[in-house]
Amino acid sequence: MFSFLKKKKGGNVRVSVRNLVVSRGNKKIICGLSFNVSKGQIYGVVGLSGSGKSTVLKSLVGLLLKQGYVKLFGCYGYCPQEDAFFEDLTVKENLVLFGSLSGVQEEKVLKKGVVLLKQLLMFDKLDSVSSSLSGGQKKRLNIILSILHSPKIIILDEPFAGLDYYNRKVLWSFLRHLKNTGYTILLTTHLLNEAEDNCSEVLVLKNGKKFAAGSVKQILKRRGVDVVISLRTNYVNKDKEEDIKIYCKRNKVRVLELKKNSIILALSYVNKGLFYSFLSRKKIVFEEVFSRVPELDDVFLMSVENV
Structure with missing residues (x-):
């Protein structure tokens, strides 16, 4: 005690x-x-x-x-x-x-x-x-x-x-x-x-x-995370899902969630624009986009998802 x-x-x-x-x-x-x-x-x-x-x-x-x-x-x-x-x-x-x-x-x-x-x-x-x-x-x-x-x-x-x-x-x-x-x-x-x-x-x-x-701010800065975006998309098949995973791995974009019709990512402001361009090239249409300030929960998810 x-x-x-x-x-x-x-x-x-x-x-x-x-x-x-x-x-x-x-x-x-x-x-x-x-x-x-x-x-x-x-x-x-x-x-x-x-x-x-x-x-x-x-x-x-x-x-x-x-x-x-x-x-x-x-x-x-x-x-x-x-x-x-x-x-x-x-x-x-x-x-x-x-x-x-x-x-x-x-x-x-x-x-x-x-x-x-x-x-x-x-x-x-x-x-x-x-x-x-x-x-x-x-x-x-x-x-x-x-x-x-x-x-x-x-x-x-x-x-x-x-x-x-x-x-x-x-x-x-x-x-x-x-x-x-x-x-x-x-x-x-x-x-x-x-x-x-x-x-x-x-x-x-x-x-x-x-x-x-x-501090949470220090951790996110070291990992190159400025923003978390949530996208509601049209159906993402396995091939496009694999394309997204490969792109994110190569470009230091952290995948917090990737499902058939939703994507949640933690990334820098620079990578945010580049990722939108990537989705456009792959003809992956998103219906809704939400952005928010990253939190400790996101750091935790990064550790769980090994990204």
């Missing part, structure tokens, strides 16, 4: 990972992963289920054997996906217990716990048995218990899993508050739109490797 690892000062960097390798038997789960998390960031790790998100976090906090260079500059708190508290204890009793495990005096723990409970709209649950809490309240209690010792780095594994919109909104607001007061937060999530809105930077994993990293 928590740890107290301290390292030498790392300047503005709070988490530094170089050539991280995690294996299960003879299979590499994480393959030479490198990234940095800076002070005061909310850093999101995203990817398909099985891409290695939770494995990365567990390796950072010493729960898995690993190879490579990993440093966390300062005390950290780790919150797993699973509930780590004792359900037969009250919220207050859990606060006291976990506080004592982290070496914090009961008086200070309760003072800090009350502040956190109020921030997460749970103060009225102080004397409630933990098993009686709702799913969202249990998630919030889990996080509170992981930061009672005031860590500088907060590591959260899927903190939004199973939460409704209201509970997610409360939790994001709390995390932004922590960020604005100097905490560094590293988390995994499947909520791409919310990650884009709230994370300073993201790491996109694919099969245990880094597919992309940075």
Whole structure:
């Protein structure tokens, strides 16, 4: 749930990972992963289920054997996906217990716990048995218990899993508050739109490797993506579909979707005009065209589609 690892000062960097390798038997789960998390960031790790998100976090906090260079500059708190508290204890009793495990005096723990409970709209649950809490309240209690010792780095594994919109909104607001007061937060999530809105930077994993990293704007710029276009076309037969695939591969156009009567592409402004000319030459008629600003979802689709 928590740890107290301290390292030498790392300047503005709070988490530094170089050539991280995690294996299960003879299979590499994480393959030479490198990234940095800076002070005061909310850093999101995203990817398909099985891409290695939770494995990365567990390796950072010493729960898995690993190879490579990993440093966390300062005390950290780790919150797993699973509930780590004792359900037969009250919220207050859990606060006291976990506080004592982290070496914090009961008086200070309760003072800090009350502040956190109020921030997460749970103060009225102080004397409630933990098993009686709702799913969202249990998630919030889990996080509170992981930061009672005031860590500088907060590591959260899927903190939004199973939460409704209201509970997610409360939790994001709390995390932004922590960020604005100097905490560094590293988390995994499947909520791409919310990650884009709230994370300073993201790491996109694919099969245990880094597919992309940075702000969404930086990632799209590096991949030459300025716009996403959606086309409704007349029927596209297999020959023309193959022509489109070949053209896109040769001209750095990312295919996000290609069906008989619809095409979704991520591309540069220059390639947009060239692609329209290509469709005209191939006599592929499109009935409707929509353009929009690219998003993190599109980066995710690029990783899934291997384009």
